[in-house]
Amino acid sequence: MKGTEGDVSERRNRIETAAIEVFSENGYAGASTREIARRARVAEGTIFRHFPTKKSLFIGVIRPFVERFFAPMALRPIEVILDQDFDSLEALVTQIYDDRIGLIGQQPELFRMLAQELFVQDELREMVFAIVQERLAPRFAVVCGKLQARGLLLRLPHGQVARIIVSNVAAYGLARHVLMPDADWDDAAERRTTIALLVRGLSPPAGEGSPR
Amino acid sequence: MKGTEGDVSERRNRIETAAIEVFSENGYAGASTREIARRARVAEGTIFRHFPTKKSLFIGVIRPFVERFFAPMALRPIEVILDQDFDSLEALVTQIYDDRIGLIGQQPELFRMLAQELFVQDELREMVFAIVQERLAPRFAVVCGKLQARGLLLRLPHGQVARIIVSNVAAYGLARHVLMPDADWDDAAERRTTIALLVRGLSPPAGEGSPR
Amino acid sequence: MKGTEGDVSERRNRIETAAIEVFSENGYAGASTREIARRARVAEGTIFRHFPTKKSLFIGVIRPFVERFFAPMALRPIEVILDQDFDSLEALVTQIYDDRIGLIGQQPELFRMLAQELFVQDELREMVFAIVQERLAPRFAVVCGKLQARGLLLRLPHGQVARIIVSNVAAYGLARHVLMPDADWDDAAERRTTIALLVRGLSPPAGEGSPR
Amino acid sequence: MKGTEGDVSERRNRIETAAIEVFSENGYAGASTREIARRARVAEGTIFRHFPTKKSLFIGVIRPFVERFFAPMALRPIEVILDQDFDSLEALVTQIYDDRIGLIGQQPELFRMLAQELFVQDELREMVFAIVQERLAPRFAVVCGKLQARGLLLRLPHGQVARIIVSNVAAYGLARHVLMPDADWDDAAERRTTIALLVRGLSPPAGEGSPR
DNA sequence: CATGAATGAGTTTTCATTCAT
DNA sequence: CATGAATGAAAACTCATTCAT
Numbered sequence: 001m002k003g004t005e006g007d008v009s010e011r012r013n014r015i016e017t018a019a020i021e022v023f024s025e026n027g028y029a030g031a032s033t034r035e036i037a038r039r040a041r042v043a044e045g046t047i048f049r050h051f052p053t054k055k056s057l058f059i060g061v062i063r064p065f066v067e068r069f070f071a072p073m074a075l076r077p078i079e080v081i082l083d084q085d086f087d088s089l090e091a092l093v094t095q096i097y098d099d100r101i102g103l104i105g106q107q108p109e110l111f112r113m114l115a116q117e118l119f120v121q122d123e124l125r126e127m128v129f130a131i132v133q134e135r136l137a138p139r140f141a142v143v144c145g146k147l148q149a150r151g152l153l154l155r156l157p158h159g160q161v162a163r164i165i166v167s168n169v170a171a172y173g174l175a176r177h178v179l180m181p182d183a184d185w186d187d188a189a190e191r192r193t194t195i196a197l198l199v200r201g202l203s204p205p206a207g208e209g210s211p212r
Numbered sequence: 213m214k215g216t217e218g219d220v221s222e223r224r225n226r227i228e229t230a231a232i233e234v235f236s237e238n239g240y241a242g243a244s245t246r247e248i249a250r251r252a253r254v255a256e257g258t259i260f261r262h263f264p265t266k267k268s269l270f271i272g273v274i275r276p277f278v279e280r281f282f283a284p285m286a287l288r289p290i291e292v293i294l295d296q297d298f299d300s301l302e303a304l305v306t307q308i309y310d311d312r313i314g315l316i317g318q319q320p321e322l323f324r325m326l327a328q329e330l331f332v333q334d335e336l337r338e339m340v341f342a343i344v345q346e347r348l349a350p351r352f353a354v355v356c357g358k359l360q361a362r363g364l365l366l367r368l369p370h371g372q373v374a375r376i377i378v379s380n381v382a383a384y385g386l387a388r389h390v391l392m393p394d395a396d397w398d399d400a401a402e403r404r405t406t407i408a409l410l411v412r413g414l415s416p417p418a419g420e421g422s423p424r
Numbered sequence: 425m426k427g428t429e430g431d432v433s434e435r436r437n438r439i440e441t442a443a444i445e446v447f448s449e450n451g452y453a454g455a456s457t458r459e460i461a462r463r464a465r466v467a468e469g470t471i472f473r474h475f476p477t478k479k480s481l482f483i484g485v486i487r488p489f490v491e492r493f494f495a496p497m498a499l500r501p502i503e504v505i506l507d508q509d510f511d512s513l514e515a516l517v518t519q520i521y522d523d524r525i526g527l528i529g530q531q532p533e534l535f536r537m538l539a540q541e542l543f544v545q546d547e548l549r550e551m552v553f554a555i556v557q558e559r560l561a562p563r564f565a566v567v568c569g570k571l572q573a574r575g576l577l578l579r580l581p582h583g584q585v586a587r588i589i590v591s592n593v594a595a596y597g598l599a600r601h602v603l604m605p606d607a608d609w610d611d612a613a614e615r616r617t618t619i620a621l622l623v624r625g626l627s628p629p630a631g632e633g634s635p636r
Numbered sequence: 637m638k639g640t641e642g643d644v645s646e647r648r649n650r651i652e653t654a655a656i657e658v659f660s661e662n663g664y665a666g667a668s669t670r671e672i673a674r675r676a677r678v679a680e681g682t683i684f685r686h687f688p689t690k691k692s693l694f695i696g697v698i699r700p701f702v703e704r705f706f707a708p709m710a711l712r713p714i715e716v717i718l719d720q721d722f723d724s725l726e727a728l729v730t731q732i733y734d735d736r737i738g739l740i741g742q743q744p745e746l747f748r749m750l751a752q753e754l755f756v757q758d759e760l761r762e763m764v765f766a767i768v769q770e771r772l773a774p775r776f777a778v779v780c781g782k783l784q785a786r787g788l789l790l791r792l793p794h795g796q797v798a799r800i801i802v803s804n805v806a807a808y809g810l811a812r813h814v815l816m817p818d819a820d821w822d823d824a825a826e827r828r829t830t831i832a833l834l835v836r837g838l839s840p841p842a843g844e845g846s847p848r
Numbered sequence: 849c850a851t852g853a854a855t856g857a858g859t860t861t862t863c864a865t866t867c868a869t
Numbered sequence: 870c871a872t873g874a875a876t877g878a879a880a881a882c883t884c885a886t887t888c889a890t
Contacts, residue, residue, distance in 0.1 A: 011874080027332040033860060043876045048861060050874095102421035116331045119324055119390055120239045156405060164409060167383030168376070175375060178331055193368060197376060197413035205412075221849085245885060255851040257887080266885060435869060435871085451756045453665035457864060463768060467872040469866080536755055543752045543814055544663040580829060588804070588833060595803030602755055617792060621800060624841075625833035647853080671882060679855045686853095808887060851890085859883065866876080 012050050014040040016061050024109035027116050028058055058113075059123070065110040066128055069103055071135035086143060093165060093198045097191065100169045101176075108177035115174060124130050137162075154204050161202065168194055218326060220327045224262050226252040228273050236321035239328050240270055270325075271335070277322040278340055281315060283347035301364050305377060305410045309403065313388075320389035327386060349374075366416050373414065380406055434475050440485050448533035449540040451540050452482055480484075482537075485549070489534040490552055493527060495559035510567060513576050517589060517622045521615065524593045525600075532601035539598060578628050585626065594617055648686050650676040652697050660745035664694055664751050693758070694749075695817045702764055703747040705739055707771035722779060725788050729801060729834045733827065737812075744813035751810060773798075790838050798836065804830055 018040035033054055037044040051057035086092045104111045117124050140162055147153035153161070154200045172194055176185055230252035245266055249256045263269035298304045316323045316330045328334050346361035352374055365373070384406055388397055442464035446455045457478055461468045475481035510516045528535045541548050564586055571577035577585070596618055600609055653675035660668045669690055673680040687693035722728045740747045753760050776798055783789035789797070808830055812821055 023330075027239060027241055027328075030332065032858080034858085044860090045862080045877065046875055049876095052861090054860065076327075112331055116328060119328045119386075120242065125391065137296055160402070160405060163383065163387060164380070164406075167379060167387075171375065171379030171383065174331075175379075179337065190372070193372060194376075197409075201409035201413035244883080246883090248853095256885090257852060258850055260886065261849060264886095451663060451665055454756065456862080458862090461873095468864090469873065470871055472865065475872060476865095520835055536692075540663075540752060540755045543810075544661075544666065544747055549815065584826070584829060587807065591803060591807030591811075592800070595799065595807065598755075599799060599803075603761065614796070617796065620802075621833075621837035624838035629836075638883065657888075668879080670879080680881090681856065682854055685855095688882090851888105853890105855885105855887080855890095856880090860881095862880070863878090864876105867872105867874095869872085869874105 011040075011042055011046065015042060015047055015050055015057070019057050019061050019111070020107075020109045023058060023061070024112045028055075028113075028121065033057075055123075058117075059127075062110060062113055062117075062124070063127065065107060066114065066124075067131060068110075069100065069114070070128060071131045086147065088201045089147055089203055090195065092143060092147065093195050093202075096165055097195055098167055100166075101173060101191075104173040104177055108173075108181070111173060112178045115170075115178065138171075150206060154202050156202075164202070165198055168198055223252075223254055223258065226261065227254060227259055227262060227269070231269050231273050232319075232321045232325070235270060235273070236324045240267075240325075240333065245269075251369075270329075271339075273412075274322060274325055274329075274336070275339065277315075277319060278326065279343060280334075281312065281323075281326070282340060283343045298359065301359055301415055302407065302411045304355060305357065305407050305414075308377055309381055309407055311383060313403075316385040316389055320393070323385060324390045327382075340377060363416060366414050368414075376414065380410055434469065435464075435466055439466060439471055439474060439481070443481050443485050444531075444533050444537070447482060447485070447534045452479075452537075453544065457481075466476065479547075482541075483551075485508075486534060486537055486541075486548065487551065489527075489531060489536065489556060490548075493538070494552060495555045510571065513571055513627055514619065514623045516571065517566060517619050517626075520589055521593055521619055524590075525615075528597040528601055532605070535597060536593060538600045539594075539602065575628060578626050580626075588626065591621060592622055647676075647682065651678060651683055651686055655693050655697050655705055656743075656745045656749070659694060659697070660748045661781070662751075664691075664757065669693075691759075694753075695763075698746060698749055698753075698760070699763065701739075701743060702750065702760075703767060705736065705747075705750070706764060707767045722783065725783055725839055726831065726835045728779060728783065729831050729838075732801055733805055733831055736802075737809060737827075740809040740813055744817070747809060748814045749793075751806075751814065767814055788839060790840050792838075800838070803832060 015036065018038075019031075019038045021039060022036045024034075025031075033047055036045055036057075037047055040047075047057065051060055086095075114124075118128065119125075137158070141158045144153060144158045144161055148155055172190060176187075176190070227248065230248045230250075231243075233251060236346045237243075245259055246256055249259055249270075252259075259269065263272055263302055298307075326336075330340065331337075349370070353370045356365060356370045360367055384402060388402070390397075440600075442460045442462075444453075445463060446460045449455075457471055458468055461471055464471075471481065475484055524606065538548075542552065543549075561582070565582045568577060568582045568585055572579055596614060600611075600614070623629075651672065654672045654674075655667075657675060658672045664672075669683055670680055672693075673683055674795075676683075683693065687696055722731075750760075754764065755761075764770055773794070777794045780789060780794045780797055808826060812823075812826070
């Protein structure tokens, strides 16, 4: 029993791993199921036993990544982030930075797939929007509100704050792991710089929105 | 018969315009030359009179955009930017912001194409790198150097400064013109926020690198 | 474990019933063993335990129908028909009509399968020919001969008589149960008309072939 | 110009001819576009340039046959049949018989295709029904009415009369050209028999509905 | 040069059949 | 015997590219 189940999962895993590779290298439309089958060392038909269509295979591998990236709801990390009391903007930004960059570093191919297809596939875009709005936005709003109330964050719309943080983190992730993975990177320095930029850029100017 | 040349250019233009549309909507691999021919109202074969392969058509339409975006060499705007004496970081950032966002707003389809394919096509990526390194980096280094010498810019590697500015501008361009073009946008407010973020984030803390 | 045999027959029956449905709806080539397995609520492999190939399954379900339709040899009904002394053409035609139409009405799907595939499958056609020639023709010839000797039936080749009767009955069966099963049908009137047509059409004109 | 057009039609014709052969031999679902291409001596892609789908190829070849068979509207033959004054049932039946059997004899493969697929393809069945109801039924009703008024035809519903005639003619066509084309056939004798059967079977019994 | 029919390799997907459990 | 995952050949269809006109 164990053996059988193990085998089943194993083939499925091989297909998913191969799919991530091939999609990441060639984009969705440029990837062929034949190549995926070859790399997974299974027959082409086997793919379609596990995933009824090529698109469902794509969604099947990218969805968990998107959920971890944008809404680690039930999973501890972000919940902890958002529920814990942040006593500084820096703590918030640092948490977000480390979590996202960690995820990207673990699975750069999936991040690459996401970046590529987000502009082409309406389905994927809607998936991301839905997850962000339902699961991320509300909790993020709470944290922003608290910081703003304490004068630690500019009074910008929360969506804009989120976009600014995400885009700076994502831009580094893209450059670091997708566009120029072979360059010499001083990760610690980059981290310091980006966090500092965001903290200084998003803090209210001294003497402006300060409480008291 | 005499007017043939005019017709030639016109046909070529129609093909290029149609190609931008179709590539932008479907990505390079997802676009078909047949569809491009249909929209350009030319025969399928005609495309291959003007561009020997599908890829050369893609490069043919995107290269001018990339050059304008990353290295407006012979074109005035950026040359002016870089050669003129900037007496403040804000002036620099503002110039870059307005030029890039202006370009993206004029041709969002080309920007979209660029964003999509940059991760998939090695050829395109190398083209961008080459242009950046040969034509943009040296001139940008000069400007950065001047500002740093005057204590108006953090002493970061110039590449990092460029990346930070570009990624913030590009992130807004993507959100504004590609991902959510139909949302309500307060362009002026976004501009102010982004420029302020970059200026504050990239200025040396008061009393640190200040001259004198 | 004891009741295994019962289960075996039951599984086999479910497979046959499902096969009849699916073959009838889609034709032989258009039917898939997967769909048959689904409707029979058995695993795909189970079908091939009972029938080595898809074709053998087809033959397995249609053969009994063909035998009942064209040569109810050991079965009483037609034997009775042919061996009993018919004292009129009408009695013969009525018997044939009622038996065939009854059979078709009971299992219209099998009749439909037969009608569809008779033109495509050489194997099936040969099966029907063999059954007709070996088991039906000789007995039918006896009955025809008797009626002709008594001047109650035109002196046509027996094959032609058979064909005429069968085709009129089959044509009604097709229209009634296959082509337009949902139309309003006056079965009794149709029966009267068809039988009358055949009787009048196949009887010798008065005063022609009459004996004496 | 002539040459080009000729070539175009020629390839299309070769495809249609090959399609009729292959569909007729294997049925719609059992026919492969690859085999059709092989027999037409064209590339497989060429088929899809002329007919966007396999089904449209099927419809493309069978529709003209169905129209000629069931509704030779604008074409003379049946119009003449129906509009001319038939002074006897025999004249009507003979005309129908000779026209239909002539058509079947000319293109037995198309007749075979029609017979096979009529039971499987809803689309085809609806096409036939539409043609019969719109173009055949009204004209046939006129002729039947005239004959009935003169006491030359049983007072049956016109649909039933049509079905009886058509099924007897079609049954002969199937046996003669589809099921047993290689048997010894005495076409003249068959013709006489079938027409006589229909005439005697459909005429009112002497002294019944006679107009005096 | 423009055309568009033709090509054939390539695509995703289906299917009857096999076989380890 | 039953199961259902695996197979790979074959299906319908697409596509960039060529070439005769």
